[in-house]
Structures are given as structure tokens and as C-alpha cells.
Amino acid sequence: MKPLILIIEDDAQIRRFLRAALAAEGYRMQETTTAEEGLAQAQARQPDLILLDLGLPDRDGLEVIRGVRQWGQIPILVLSARGQEKDKIAALDLGADDYVAKPFAVGELLARIRAGLRRSSARADGPGSVVRFGLVEVDLDKRVVRVDAQAVHLTPNEYKLLQVLIQHAGKVLTQRQLLNEVWGPQHTEQAQYLRVYIAQLRRKLERNPARPKHLQTEPGVGYRLVTEDPA
């Protein structure tokens, strides 16, 4: 059966084109217009992915994320307004998987939906023991990293950071989430560490560190590891 997508969005025009685009891809849909209704439908129908607008009439969209995360790991893709990095970070820190800034092109949205669905099915299997992206090959069992078949030495923290990024490949991780997972909860304010380590990883793994293909920055929000070539 085709994946079921729950749309929580109050604007009728946006729902209209979402409906058209998702139907064309063959997804099944459930439309809701309020946070209340959205939460109820999420629990009742257990969709495969939730498309959530943050500006809802009855309650803050962030509360929907909080509500859903209390009982499940359904991927949540947030539709946010441009330039509101604070909201994006808050949504991601609460457990949203990704965001798309309005106005967005349908192609971009569909790509993010596909990635979200793929991640949730991959989560069930866990990442394979060897991960490849571009010229990079990471053997998670042996803790060996190769670039273009040449072994590359990473420091323990660099490796840990790469490992966390691989675990969440394709997903944006906020600076706070990364710092928390790599350095521990007491270091979540020390974003400079993170930037230095990301820069080092880029020098070791990217062909052109100034134009990274895989270790991408989401300005003002965090980082994302892109493991596939854009389709």
C-alpha cells in the first residue's frame, strides 16, 4: 500500500497544491486544518509521515511535534516561513525530522518526503555496516574511513561526529543536537567546537572543502549529511 501522509495546514490554497502534487506521486492523504485535529488523526491513523505547518490557528505547531513525539517516531516535515531560524531550531530540537521553507518548489518538497520515508524504513533495519557517499566509504564495524580507497585518519571526536551524522543521514541536525551527542549535554552551547570539527572533516573528506557536497551547512540551524546525489 502507498504511504499515508497526514497534512496539518490551515491554508486552503497550500493544501490544494499539496493535494495535487502528492496525489500525482500516488501518496494517500489525510488533510487536517488545526493542531487539535492533526494530533487526533496522527494517533488514530498512524500515518507514515506528517507535513506540519507551524502557524496553525488553534495552537502552536510546535505542540503537535511535542504531542506526537510522546508516543511515536513518525517522521515530521515542517513547513516554515522564510528566515525564522529560531522556529526551525525549536522544531528540530523537539524532534521534527526536517523543514522546508515557504515558498518552496514541489520538487524540493517531494525529495524531502521521500528522504523522510526512506529514513523511517531504514531506521527499522539500522544503518548497514558499510556506508558510502561520493568517494567516501565508512566501515562502521571496523571504524575505518576511506576516501577514494585511501585510508584517512580521523581523531576520535571527528569519527564520533561523522558517526552521528551517518546515523541521521539526510536529516538536519541542530548544533545543539550534535554537540549533545558528540560532546555531551554540558557542552551544548559551545558551537565553535562543532564548526572547527566540521571544517576539519570537510578538509579530510570533501574534494573541495569550500564547496562541500556531503557535509552541508544549514545556515543558522545546523548541519546535514547528504549521502545521495541529488536526483
Place this chain on the structure above:
Amino acid sequence: MASIREALLAAAIVAIATLASVLLRDTLAPTNLAMIYLAGVVAVAVRCSRRISVTVSFVSVAAFDFFCVPPYLTFAVSDYQYVVTFAGMLVVALVISAQTARLREHAAQAVLREARTEALYRLSSRLAGETRVFEAARAAATLAEEVFGARVVMFLPEDGRLSFRRRTSDQLPVPPSEESIAQWVFDRGHKAGVRTATFPDATALYVPLRGARETFGVLAVLPDAGGRIFAPQQQHLLEVFASQTALAIERTMSQRAAEETRVSMQTEQMRSSLLSAVSHDLRTPLASITGAASTLRSQDHRLPLETKQELLESISEEAERLSRLVGNLLDMTRFESGGVELRRDLYPLEEIVGTVLQRMERQLEGRTISTDLEENLPMVFVDDVLLGQVLWNLLENAAKYTPPGSPLELAAFENEGAVIIEVRDRGPGIPPGEEERIFEKFYRASSVNVSENVRGAGLGLPICRAIVQAHRGAIQALARPGGGTVFRISLPSESKTASK
């Protein structure tokens, strides 16, 4: 204390005169000995108050009689001619005392007047440059402490009521309970407190800062040890001081009001020019979207497939243009209303550059962009999102206004402690003389001769400048040797050291 010292000095002088006279009384005639005493009177009159010198005049005559006029050591006089001597001596001594004292008082007054003139001069020159009310009051209070040698604090009103919280000193030198006295002074515009009819038990003297139209605050002065502050001269000076301060505050406030009016007039003017520019720029894409969409709807079946594709393309392109314009307008408005808060941190520049290039892949398709970031460039202390936007706007402009396929360069290096970022193109260049104007809102370089499609609203560069300036940096456009333009951003050294 001073008068006791003066009395002792006077006694000493009289004693010396007496001693000299006694030693000389066998060689000099008594009338000449009187001269010694008169010299003593002069000496006393020069140094001591009028009261003492008058007393000394009488004492000298008596001492002259007692020690120098036979029979010695009695006030009895053998020769009655001496009575004339005594009278003459007394008159001369008194005249000397009076005249000398008057001279002294004149001189003292002149000194005081000069001190006062100087104090007021210093006050007015200190206050002249002050554009903020509170700073003016603080400067005046500091100067008053120096001039009067007493603790002075000024209180200013808060929401129409005088408040001890808004004061010029760190500590509150008067009891908080006296706030009501200060309030009374503020309301009535009369002084009160120590040595006045109202609230004489207070710890301080409260003087209103009364300007031409209203009272701006209250000056409180704590009596100094000697109570010199209560001398009429000082009191007068204090009042002049208070009113000068009030006038300075009044001037500051009216200057600010004038400035605000000017700014609001300018804002009004800007708003209308913005409206006319924006309404045109908003309507054009809207018109093409509406036109294309309605064509598709009403004539769908009669249109060749190719035309339909074209119309659809124009809808999405125009929508994108509209979105960019609205975004720019929002940014500009936020910058101008001061609503942008920089979220600065230390970033490697290559990260910011990399993100921008990656996000602009589509816009920059078919272009060669070489990046040349100096090795070991220090981290920059910036808002990454905003600096990214600057680079985005510059690259977007370069892509728009230079021939397709012409190369672009992005370089960064350190120069005299500043980090310089350059975006270079090989386009037609900016007409000489317009390098500054292109950063003005809604300005488009006269040479720009591109189709309506790529035309922007003339906000990209002003936004770049606003962002760079918010970082205390500078941005300029330079002619590039060999043809083209260089946009140079210079971030000052403080931008790269974490001053958190």
C-alpha cells in the same frame, strides 16, 4: 577657626610692635613710636577681618599709652598734648583698617566673581556638546561637586514624577524618605530643605532645575562641613548653576524633538518613494502571473503544448521574482526599524561561502566560479545567515548583470587585521561616479540594460550594505583592472575576535 587664627596673629603683631617700641622708647620720640604701632595696624588690616583690625586700632592706642607714654605702665598721661597724638593715631588706624578691609573685600569678591564666571563657563562648555538629558545632568552634577566642594546629586523625573531612581550618582546620599521633598520642589519650582522655610530639617538643600517652560529635575546639595555653601554668594551661584543646567537640558530636549521631526519627515518621504517603486515592482510580476494563469484557464484547449509550457514557466519565474522582492522588502524594513538582531559567533569563512555556493547552484549554472580563500584565514565573528545573504545578493547580481558564461571569482584574504572578501566579475562594470549610488535604495545603475525579467527592485545592494555595516564593516564597489567590477567587503579585526 579662621577668626581665632587671625586674632592670634593680630595679638602677635601688636606684641611685636610693643616690644620694638619699648626697646626704642629711649632713642625715639613717642610720636615716632606711634608709627611702629600704625605699621602693625596696617599689617593686621592686610591679613585679618575688619573687626579684628578695628579692635587692633584701639588696642594699639591703649598699648602705646601704656608702654610708650611716660609715666610708663600706666594709662595716666603726663603731657596732655598726647591726647591729640592718641586721637590722631586712632583716626589714622581706623581709616587704615577700613580702607584696607574694603580693598581686601573687593579683591575677595573679584576672586569669587572670577571663580563663578569660570565655573559657569565650564558648565556651559561641558553641557554644550551633550545631546542626552541624563548625561547633561550627570556632567553638571560632577562639576557642581567640584565647584561647591559639597556632595551634589540631581534627580530627574520618570514618567512625569520625580524619582530617586533616576539620579546622577551611584549611591543615594540622602534618605529615601526625602523623595517627597524633592517631589514638592519639582512640583512647585521652589527650593526647600536645609536653611529654607520649607522642610528645614531635611539633610539636604533641594533646588529646582527650572528652565524657561518647565522644571526638569531637582538638584540636591548636602551641606559641607563649614556650611560655606550657605554663603549668599554661593547660594546665588548654586541657583544660577541650577538654571543653567535646566536650560541646557531644555535645549537638548528641543534639539532632540527637532531631530525626531526631521527623521519622521524623511521617513515619510522615503515611504512614499518606496511605495511608488514597490507598487510598480509588485504589480509587474502579478500582472504576468494573472495574465498567464487566466490564459491557461480560458483558452487551455486551444493552446499548443509549447505555449502552455511557456506560460507555466513564466508563472513560476514571476512568482519567484515576487517572492524575492517581498523577501528583500521585509529584510530592508526589518533593518530600518532596527529589528534585526545579529546572532554573531565565530565561523570559518569557507563554511559560509560553501553554503552559499551550494544553495546557488541552480542560479549559477553554466558559470565558472573560482574560490580563492587564503589558507589559515582567521575565523570571522559574524551572523552566518546574514553574511551568507550578502554573498548571495552579490553573486546573484553578478549572475544577473554580467554576460552568461563570463567567469566569477570569490576571494578572501587578511589585510591589516581585517578580513577582506571580494566578489569579482568580468561584466560591463559600474559607470564611473555611480559606485556609491548603487548602494542607495531603489537605485539602478544607468548602464543596466537588461530585460524586465532580471530587473530587481534595487534593494539587494542596500541590504548588503545594511548587513555589513551592522557588523561594523564596509562594502564598496571598485572598477576591476582589465574590466569588470569588484565588490569588496571588509570586516574589521574586532569581527574575528570573540568579544562575547
